[in-house]
Structures are given as structure tokens and as C-alpha cells.
Amino acid sequence: MPKWLFITLLIAAPIILGGSTGNGFVMLLAIAMVLIANPFIWKVRKNRYFNSEQFKSLRAQVASVVAEHNDVVNYVAEIRDQGAFELGASSTGQYAHLANFKNTSAWNNRRDRNVAEYAPHVHNASLQVVRNASMEPIKYLMKYFEIKANEETLADVQRVAEDISRLEEAVGNVQRREAEIVAMIKPPAFILKRYADEFWSLVGVHLSPITVPYPNYKFQYTSAGGNSGQTVDITLDTPTLDALSETLVQKIRWAKSAAGQRALMTARLRAWIKERDRHTCQNPSCGISVAAEPHLLLEVDHIVPVAKGGLSEPENLQTLCWRCNRAKGAKMPA
Incomplete structure (x- = not known):
């Protein structure tokens, strides 16, 4: 049940029932009933929503x-x-594990806080x-x-x-x-x-x-x-x-x-390449962009991989969607 209703019942029920009967046990019973009913009500509301x-x-x-x-x-x-x-x-x-450290100071003089x-x-x-x-x-x-x-x-x-x-x-x-x-x-x-x-x-x-x-x-x-x-x-x-x-x-x-x-590959350069490519995948067979898919994951790729002699220069960098970049890997361009 809503928090405000739960608090209201928790306060009002014991007062109403206990006050009308003058019995402290009834008041405690009313509090227990509210506490027990609360999770049950949440579960009923949850099941109703999911169904x-x-x-x-x-x-x-x-x-x-x-x-x-x-x-x-x-x-x-x-x-x-x-x-x-x-x-x-x-x-x-680096070799501290080879030694066994023990503080042998008198109890009142120990300083193990740091x-x-x-x-x-x-x-x-x-x-x-x-x-x-x-x-x-x-x-x-x-x-x-x-x-x-x-x-x-x-x-x-x-x-x-x-x-x-x-x-x-x-x-x-x-x-x-x-x-x-x-x-x-x-x-x-x-x-x-x-x-x-x-x-x-x-x-x-x-x-x-x-x-x-x-x-x-x-x-x-x-x-x-x-x-x-x-x-x-x-x-x-x-x-x-x-x-x-x-x-x-x-x-x-x-x-x-x-x-x-x-x-040369910095966060600033990656952002610039994506902006230059209009946040669009440069794979001709794909071409998806954030305009079509607002939450598209784009990455900056080396057309010729660095490991194969490619340079981190704008003409060797392109924006690819995550699917195309994963498929390309470190392959050379066709």
C-alpha cells in the first residue's frame, strides 16, 4: 500500500480500536494486523500489475x-x-608476503589504527x-x-x-x-x-x-x-x-x-571523428545513424589497423556502429 496510507493506518487503527474497547491488547493486535497486511497488499498489487x-x-x-x-x-x-x-x-x-609481521608493543602503547x-x-x-x-x-x-x-x-x-x-x-x-x-x-x-x-x-x-x-x-x-x-x-x-x-x-x-x-587517439579526437561522420556508421552496407536509433552505440575504427601500419590520422579513422566494428575487427579494408 502507499506509504502515506500505511502510516495513516498504523496510527489510526490502534487509536480507533484501542480507544473504543479500552483494551491495550486490541491496540497491539491492530498494529500487528497492519504490519502483516502491508507486504500482502504490495504483493497483490504487484501480481495485478504484471498480469x-x-x-x-x-x-x-x-x-x-x-x-x-x-x-x-x-x-x-x-x-x-x-x-x-x-x-x-x-x-x-613486493616481498612483504615472505615476512610475518607482529606488533609486540604493550597493549596501551599499540597504534594499529593506520x-x-x-x-x-x-x-x-x-x-x-x-x-x-x-x-x-x-x-x-x-x-x-x-x-x-x-x-x-x-x-x-x-x-x-x-x-x-x-x-x-x-x-x-x-x-x-x-x-x-x-x-x-x-x-x-x-x-x-x-x-x-x-x-x-x-x-x-x-x-x-x-x-x-x-x-x-x-x-x-x-x-x-x-x-x-x-x-x-x-x-x-x-x-x-x-x-x-x-x-x-x-x-x-x-x-x-x-x-x-x-x-593521437584521445577522447577529443574520437568525439571529433563521430561529429565529422554525422554520428553515422560508415559501412556502406549499414549506414545506420543516431537519427534513426537515438541510443546507437558508435565506435571509432582504424580503417587500416595500427598493427598493420595504419595511422591515427583523420583520413584513416571512421565511425562504425558496434555491430560493424565487431565484425570488422582487425581486418584490412576490402
Whole structure:
């Protein structure tokens, strides 16, 4: 039942019944009846809605939208499984697992509130290094996590950036499609609040548990006594990876190599290519656009793959829908 009605009954029923009988037991019984009836009423309303002809009709109307959504969800899983989301690692504590640490301080003198963390993506450092990392994250990320300024590293950074960018767009596309399905069916608010899983299941939507696994790097300072600590977290999202790529390009001398050309692929360039191509798939046998399908997932493709000598220049870049890009892969143009 609606929240306002539930609260009204919860207050009014005991007062009316208890007041008329003067019996405290009756008052408690009235409260119990309201509490027991509430979930039963929700279930009755839910079953009535899901069995209604209106819901069945709307479910049939969105069937094609749901099918496309589920295809994109499968594509998201492919990107996640095939992608690379790792870069450098810190060497501090790399052999910590070989030692057995134990705090032997007297009980009153123990300071275990801040204990150093040892992991590949965590660098334990002085307080000054941690503060410097907050001011110059790219510089200190490269210095302390073994991210060398060479073409091999540049290729790795661009590979991670491209995988993350594709996954970001695909996950966002799935979320927009789900919002569209909800807008088309317009279920009562209580359905999405209390029975969301059942709603999506009956509609036929395959929900994706996948999120973007941004690599996260941490600079950590822990005082000797464990009383204080400070950390700086650097998340390798698209803006950070673009900044890292630009920094690497400035630090290394590069020619028209695969690694160097990858440095040109940034979020800004991808957006420009899509705008140039009018957000339309450039495959002649397809040609679908966001004008025809507002939630179309578009990707930027190298016509001649970088691995086969293609450059990241506008004339070698094209917009493809996700289906055409998946079908093309790293193939050479016909």
C-alpha cells in the first residue's frame, strides 16, 4: 500500500480500536494486523500489475528494443573479457608476503589504527611524496609505478585507454537503453522500488553486472606510530589516461610507429571523428545513424589497423556502429 496510507493506518487503527474497547491488547493486535497486511497488499498489487493486459501489451511493444539491449550487454561482456586494464606496479612491499609481521608493543602503547598496505597498486612513501603526488599526479605515477617513457609503455597506455573508452561508452549505452525501456513501459514507482528484478526478468532484459574497472593507484603515508596517515588516489579514467599519453609523447622521441600513432587517439579526437561522420556508421552496407536509433552505440575504427601500419590520422579513422566494428575487427579494408 502507499506509504502515506500505511502510516495513516498504523496510527489510526490502534487509536480507533484501542480507544473504543479500552483494551491495550486490541491496540497491539491492530498494529500487528497492519504490519502483516502491508507486504500482502504490495504483493497483490504487484501480481495485478504484471498480469494486466496493459503490461503484457507494453512488454510486446518493447520486445525489439529489449533484444537490441541484450545484444549490447553481450558486447559489453566481450569488451570486458578481451580488454586490458593494467599498467605499472610499485615495488614497495613486493616481498612483504615472505615476512610475518607482529606488533609486540604493550597493549596501551599499540597504534594499529593506520597500518601500511602492501599491494602492486599501492606505494608507501614519505608524507612529502604523498603531498607532491597530489600536486603532480602524472609525474609521480610514472616515477613510482615503473611507467617508463618509451614507445612500448606508450602503446600499453593507449591500449588501456582505448579499452576503457570503449567500455565506458558501452556501459553508458546499456544504461540509457534501460532508461528508455522504463520510459516506454512506465511501471508504477513501487514496482521498480520493490520488484525491480522481477520486472526486468518479465520484460526479458538481461541486466549487466559489469562496471568499468578503472585501474586505481595509491600513494600512502603511514606514520611510524600508526597515529596518522594520508593517501592520494589516482584513477586511470579517460581524462587521466589522455594526460598520461600526452606526457609520454612529450618525453619520448617517436616517429610514425604503431606506438607513436596510438598517442593521437584521445577522447577529443574520437568525439571529433563521430561529429565529422554525422554520428553515422560508415559501412556502406549499414549506414545506420543516431537519427534513426537515438541510443546507437558508435565506435571509432582504424580503417587500416595500427598493427598493420595504419595511422591515427583523420583520413584513416571512421565511425562504425558496434555491430560493424565487431565484425570488422582487425581486418584490412576490402
